[in-house]
Amino acid sequence: MRVAQSIEQKLTEALKPVRLVIEDDSARHAGHAGHPGAGHKGGESHFNLEIVSAAFAGQSRVARQRxxxxxxxxELAGPVHxxxxxxxxxxEAGL
Known part of the structure; x- marks a missing residue:
């Protein structure tokens, strides 16, 4: 399973988001620490995530991140930098 698919599955199952946007931003980080290098297929080391979920109600920004x-x-212990x-x-998202 690709990293983005794993991220989507885990977040969808646990948080039941009304909006989930997963953007692989790895190409912008080529040559930076943590990037797997030019020979690595597909990148999948840097991601931008937008998650809108009722599960975040009453939680601080830091608690949501945790x-x-x-x-x-x-994923963070492996391919995601x-x-x-x-x-x-x-x-909060106006939905």
Whole structure:
């Protein structure tokens, strides 16, 4: 399973998001620390995530990030070097 698919599956199952955007931003980080290099197929080392979920209600920004990091601990221990997170409740996102 590709990294983006694994991220999508885990976040969808745990958070039931009303919006989930997963952007592989690895190409912008070629040559930076943590990038797997030119010979690595598909990148999948740097991601931008937008997650809108009612599961975030009542949680601080830091608490929301901790939830996501915990859900993706396997990916963060392996191929994923960096995550950029935008988290919101449906009300905060205007949905």
């Amino acid at each position: 939830v996501v990091y915990d859900l993706l601990k396997e 960096a995550l950029s997170l935008k988290t919101a409740t449906p009300e």
